[in-house]
Amino acid sequence: MPLTPPITFLREFLHRPAELGTFIPSSRFLESRIVRLGGLGEDSVIIELGPGIGGTTRAILRELPSTARLIAVELNPDFIRPLRAIGDDRLTVHHGSAEDLPEILAQHGLASAEVVFSGIPFSTIPAAAGQSILQCVWNTLAPGGRFVAYQLRSRVKQLARGLMGDPDEEFELLNIPPLWVYRWVKEAGAASKVVQPEEGLIAV
Structure with missing residues (x-):
C-alpha cells in the first residue's frame, strides 16, 4: 500500500534529516508569506528548489497565472511521485540537484527565471x-528576479552575503517550527561574480 504524503515526509526526515531540516510540512501561513514575497507575474518562469511533498508547490500554483x-x-x-500526482499543466517536476540548475533550465528550453523559491535547509548541508x-x-535569476528562501536558521544569509548582499527578512511564527523567510532581489545590470566557498562564512 503506498504511503500518504505526510507519512512519506516523516519517513524521509527520519532517513535523511539533513536534506529536509524539519519533519513537519509548511503551514498555510508560511506558504502564503512565501508566495507573497515571490510576487508571481504573467508569463513568469518560477523555480522551486526542494519542494518536498508539494505543500508549497500547491500554494504557488494557486496563485500562479x-x-x-x-x-x-x-x-x-x-x-x-507525490509531486507529479499534483497533475497541473503549468508544473514540471524535475528529479535532480539544485547544483545543476542552469543545465536543468536549458533541458526544459528555458534561459532564466523570475522567481526562485527554496526550502533547502542551508544550515545542514x-x-x-x-x-x-x-x-x-x-x-539563473533574470534582472529584477527574486530569490525567496525559508529557513530555520540564518546560515543562508551568511552564505549569500558576498554574492547577493543582505536580504529582506520576515519571521513566520505560525509554523512548526517558526521559520525565517529571506528575500533577495537581483537588480537590473547586477554584475556577475563568483564567491569562493570559504569567503565570509559564519557558523550559525
Whole structure:
C-alpha cells in the first residue's frame, strides 16, 4: 500500500534529516508569506528548489497565472511521485540537484527565471554545496528576479552575503517550527561574480 504524503515526509526526515531540516510540512501561513514575497507575474518562469511533498508547490500554483510555468526541482526520489500526482499543466517536476540548475533550465528550453523559491535547509548541508546552489540561483535569476528562501536558521544569509548582499527578512511564527523567510532581489545590470566557498562564512 503506498504511503500518504505526510507519512512519506516523516519517513524521509527520519532517513535523511539533513536534506529536509524539519519533519513537519509548511503551514498555510508560511506558504502564503512565501508566495507573497515571490510576487508571481504573467508569463513568469518560477523555480522551486526542494519542494518536498508539494505543500508549497500547491500554494504557488494557486496563485500562479495561467501563462506562467513552475519547475519543481527535487533531489529525493521518494517525493517525485507525490509531486507529479499534483497533475497541473503549468508544473514540471524535475528529479535532480539544485547544483545543476542552469543545465536543468536549458533541458526544459528555458534561459532564466523570475522567481526562485527554496526550502533547502542551508544550515545542514556543506558550505561548499550551499554556495554552489546560491551561485546557480544568482546566475539563473533574470534582472529584477527574486530569490525567496525559508529557513530555520540564518546560515543562508551568511552564505549569500558576498554574492547577493543582505536580504529582506520576515519571521513566520505560525509554523512548526517558526521559520525565517529571506528575500533577495537581483537588480537590473547586477554584475556577475563568483564567491569562493570559504569567503565570509559564519557558523550559525
